[in-house]
Amino acid sequence: MTPADLSRTVLHAVRRAVDEDALRAPVPARVRVERTRPGGSGDYACAVALQLARPAALPALEVARILRDRVAAEPGIGRVDITGPGFLSFTLDAGTDADTRRALVHEVLERGPRYGYGDALRAExxxxxxxxxxxxxxxxxxxxxxxxxxxxxxxxxxxxxxxxxxxxxxxxxxxxxxxxxxxxxxxxxxxxxxxxxxxxxxxxxxxxxxxxxxxxxxxxxxGDDLLVQSADNALFLVRYAHSRARALTRGAALLGFGGAYEANTDARHPAAHALSGLLADHPGVLLAAARHRAPDRLARHLEAVAHAFFDFHDSHPPLPAGDEKPSAAHRSRLALAEAAGTVLAGGLSLLGVSAPEHL
CATH class of the missing domain: 3.40.50 (Rossmann fold)
Structure with missing residues (x-):
């Protein structure tokens, strides 16, 4: 389930609550869902209950309770919690999440650097x-x-x-x-x-x-710090993450295997989840950057992908070590790393910055 899917799921729950007269408030045009910040609970969070509390003339916690049961009944949702003054926190079903990640990786690798392109602004x-x-x-x-x-x-x-x-x-x-x-x-x-x-x-x-x-x-x-080859230089970090992803593909080929999202025992690990979440966010980032005429949004997103790539790479190496044989988990990790490299290459291309395979 992508953030866009989850947003539609929450919006559907709001419509159901209004249709059933459990909630008397205008149905918003869209609902914003964000990945949970470090230290938070669940995979995603939403403030729609706080948004609807005033027009519904109900406490936000009561609105959240009304929506919680309706969202929890939807396919792909593992658990819904209420936190703080009325935030909804969603934990995705592990099986559905794995299927979503498999579809995501496949889409990124199939579309290549054009992943995230769309036609939402075709009328402009x-x-x-x-x-x-x-x-x-x-x-x-x-x-x-x-x-x-x-x-x-x-x-x-x-x-x-x-x-x-x-x-x-x-x-x-x-x-x-x-x-x-x-x-x-x-x-x-x-x-x-x-x-x-x-x-x-x-x-x-x-x-x-x-x-x-x-x-x-x-x-x-x-300043000249733009030329420094260190993680403190965001340009170097992003391009190095891309080149490292390409190096993984070459290294895997020498070991006789390739990336294929077959299974992923790391699916619920924060590093894998964070990286795949950022890749899923990429189309929305491109659209927002275009609408707001803000290429800096894309640059910051690429930095986040690079950081998440290295967190994932270091905690879940895509290549086997020593005499270890390549496994389905290695193939899945490699596919996710290759998808990250593809997103970085496509984003850098839109900014007009080269993405060399060797640094």
Whole structure:
């Protein structure tokens, strides 16, 4: 059961409660479900009871109790608890969760770097306009890629003739000069340096990551730490996680096996659950980043995937050690690791950052 599936399940429970007159409140258009934070209970949590308490004229705890029994009866739900002032906490059924993870890994590997692409914005036709400034140009280029990944038709327009050095950053400009309305402005805080100077010092990948990782309203730190090969450098961490996933595939081939999600005795382990949850979240992250014109959301998501990948890799090695024979668990772990590498490669591509197989 993916977060989207669980959200629909909770929304269905709300509709049932309203139809049965157990709850008198307007049914929301959608219900937000989030993965439980470290230290919390269950796999996912939802604040819908707090949202409905006032219109229902009931305490949030009472609304939560009304919804708990209805959600708990749905397929795929193992347990529903009420925590705090009225949060619903969901623990998925282990068998259903394993089936969901199997389907997720299969989908990611089947779709490859285009996993998460969709057509939710197919009705949008946009013209992105930005000033002749390197961060604005790179941001508009990434926003265009995100919007197109969700089906929108997009063109970009620079207010003036583009800087020739932008081409070295992979930036293409559809037009320059002030086009007719309607326009969508892309105006992040300027980088404070020209493209040529940044490229000379950092190279294209570090420049793009440094410009896109901070939110547009924040200043972009463009120091030499973007080139440091350590876990403190998010760019290195993300690219190293991708290259490590590719190395696992090569190592497995030398041992005579490949990734296949056949069984997973680690299914309920927090590291496996956290990684698969982030992979399931990827389509929603792409859509949100496109809608909000916020490539930084995708960059932060890739960081989270990289951290979760290494947590999983270190606690559940996909390759057998010593004289150990490859097992179904190793094949499943390898498939999940390969799916993580695929998501990292696809996300970096949308940001215009390369994903080398060797670092």
């Amino acid at each position: 036709v946009l013209q992105l306009r930005y000033p002749r400034e390197v961060r604005a140009a790179v941001s508009a280029h990434a926003v265009r890629a995100l919007l197109r990944s969700q089906g929108a038709r997009v063109r970009t327009s620079c207010d003036e003739a583009p800087d020739p050095d932008w081409a070295r950053l992979g930036v293409t400009v559809d037009a320059h000069g002030v086009p007719p309305a309607p326009l969508t402005a892309v105006r992040p805080v300027p980088a404070g340096a020209e493209a040529g100077e940044l490229l000379e010092r950092l190279g294209p990948d570090a420049v793009r990551w440094g410009l896109l990782r901070p939110a547009g309203h924040d200043r972009a730190p463009l």
